[in-house]
Amino acid sequence: MATPKTLRTCKQGHKYYKSSDCPTCPICEKMKEPALGFLALLSNPAKNALLHYGIDTIEKLANHTEKEILALHGIGKASLPVFQKALEEAGLRFKSNKTNTNTL
Structure with a gap:
């Protein structure tokens, strides 16, 4: 219902x-106003979740692990291909789980 x-x-x-x-x-x-860069490719909930945590550039996204990003309310697995493609095009990738000391 x-x-x-x-x-x-x-x-x-x-x-x-x-x-x-x-x-x-x-x-x-x-x-x-429309988002720029990789943010423009995301759904509004995903974009707003990243912006809420100050993640407004691909470099800032790369400072976090995939697990940290997926834990944000508004981010789902459907956003992962967009993130991975944008990171790859910038010559970056998600931070490794083993070396991460940042938390959101």
Whole structure:
């Protein structure tokens, strides 16, 4: 059974319906400027998850392990091919699990 949608109003005054707990306003999302680079190839949830953690360049993505990135809310396995292709094209790859000391 589907969760009923509730009417919400964002900080900008846009009214929209959502069935999840996600607070993101779809109208505000559409008004954002398009992302550049590899971020432009991602879904909005994946892009927003990375931006929330300050990962806005391919170099910053390479500073994390694949496991760390997959643990972010909004990132799914469908994003991995995009990440891997972008990293490869930049001559980079995800950080190895063995050498990682960073945490998000």
